[in-house]
Structures are given as structure tokens and as C-alpha cells.
Ligand code: SF4
């Protein structure tokens with residue numbers, strides 16, 4: 001499940017030394033599993049086989065990351081995906097439970113393609129403590145227009161159509177149905193792929209997605225931290241380390257370093273400084289990136 005944004009959330013400041021103040025991200029994305037069942041042509045998973053195999057993040061590694069985030073008082077959104085489909089992960093409920101107990105100020109979120117979601121799993125996610133669920137109903141072809149019918153069809157299929165009062169509206173990605181129930185907010189989106197999707201830092205090559213010379217700053221490296229299923233922290237969610245051009249954007253390995261050591265590393269700090277000035281000399285992948293997510297801005 002590819003999209004990686006959440007609502008803006010208050011970030012904390014952590015002082016490492018009197019001279020160094022690095023804001024915590026407001027959004028953390030951890031791929032606790034590897035597999036996606038789809039091969040969308042607007043995603044690098046459509047061009048590479050890396051995500052066709054399931055593999056869970058080592059439990060001890062996940063636990064250490066969550067424990068550290070809890071100790072830091074991380075209070076932003078915590079999502080369980082990037083290029084994986086989180087609902088294929090048989091351990092997901094246990095992972096959410098650990099996040100709720102060990103990082104209680106964080107806000108767990110699920111971003112999914114919805115193929116594996118039914119009412120029973122939906123209720124288990126809510127009981128476990130998920131506060132935001134976004135289902136993106138991808139079509140099979142990129143040029144399929146967004147429709148409210150696609151959303152309604154899926155709501156009926158998942159057994160959720162009559163469960164809540166849904167509000168249907170236009171959103172940045174296309175059309176959406178949204179609802180709020182208790183502490184959870186749910187969005188089901190039918191996306192306009194050709195009009196709103198990007199090439200994920202050049203890793204999508206087979207589809208004529210929108211590209212443009214990027215001249216505006218990107219704050220993604222200041223607002224968002226991304227860790228893949230092996231524990232590698234990446235420059236941003238667009239990075240797909242399985243392709244040679246993106247390997248250099250791996251900042252480090254959480255098996256050998258703490259979250260904060262990597263978040264505050266020279267490499268991340270160099271990206272932040274450069275990207276705030278729209279300087280892409282350290283990261284050619286950014287040059288034609290049209291990523292519109294809220295995390296690219298303040
Ligand atoms: S469902 Fe999401 S992660 Fe999977 S291939 Fe499609 S866009 Fe990529």
C-alpha cells in the first residue's frame with residue numbers, strides 16, 4: 001500500500017546536545033512486513049519482484065524501534081506500510097497492540113489497498129487501537145477514472161456500507177468516502193492515478209506519470225521517517241532500495257543503530273538542509289519528483 005501521508009500532527013523537539021535540536025518526525029512509517037499482493041504499474045512493485053514474497057520484520061527489531069519511539073514521546077502518526085500491504089501481515093494486530101502499550105502517545109494508522117479487509121478485521125483493527133484507516137481502491141489500469149461507484153462497491157463487499165454514515169466528496173487523490181466513529185477516522189479513496197500519482201523518485205519507469213522539474217523545497221526528510229522491513233531507514237517513502245539508483249538513499253540500518261542516531265545522522269541532516277533550499281545535488285531522485293503529500297510542506 002503505497003501512499004504515505006497522514007494528517008499533520010504536533011511534533012516534539014528533542015535536544016541531543018545543547019547545540020543540536022532536531023525535531024522528531026510527525027509521521028513514522030515502518031514496513032513491518034514485505035509482501036504486497038498487487039503489482040500496480042504506478043508503483044515500483046509493478047516492475048520488480050521483491051515484494052511478492054512475505055517476510056516479517058524481526059520482532060526484536062520492531063520492538064526496539066517502538067520502545068525507543070515511546071521513550072522519545074513520539075506523538076505523531078505511526079503507519080505500518082510503505083511498499084507492503086499491511087493487512088497481509090498475520091502479526092499486525094500484535095504489532096498494533098505493542099505500539100499502543102509501548103508508544104502510547106503515537107497514533108496508529110493503516111493504509112491498505114483493502115483487498116483483505118472485511119468487517120471482522122476492521123473491528124479487530126479498531127479494538128486494537130488504530131485511529132486512522134485509509135483504503136485506496138486501486139483500479140487495474142492506470143487510466144481508469146476515479147468513481148464513487150468503485151467506493152460504494154467496495155463498501156458493500158467489505159460489509160461496511162451500512163455500518164456508518166459515509167460522506168462522499170472530492171479529495172486531492174480523486175474521490176473519497178469518509179466517516180468517523182469513536183476514535184477512528186476512515187477514508188476510502190478511488191484515485192485518479194494519471195492525474196495525481198508520481199514516479200516515486202524515478203523508480204516507476206513504465207508509465208507516463210506526471211514529472212516536472214522540482215523547484216519547490218521538500219520537507220519530507222524533516223517531517224517523515226521511513227523504515228523498511230529489513231530495518232533500513234530511507235531518505236523518504238519514495239526510495240525503493242531494490243533498484244541500484246536508490247541504494248544510496250538508505251541512511252542506515254536499525255539493527256546496528258538507534259532510531260535517533262539515524263534520524264539525526266549527517267546524511268539525513270544534509271538532505272534536510274539541501275531540500276529546504278530546493279537543492280537536489282545530493283539526491284537526483286528529487287529532481288523530477290512531484291510528490292504532493294502534506295509531509296513535503298510545513
Ligand atoms: S497496492 Fe500499493 S504497494 Fe501494492 S503494488 Fe499497488 S501501489 Fe504498490
Ligand code: SF4
Pocket residue numbers: 200201214218219220221235236237238275283285286287289290291296
Ligand atoms: S522531493 Fe525527494 S525527499 Fe521529497 S518526496 Fe520527492 S524524492 Fe522524497
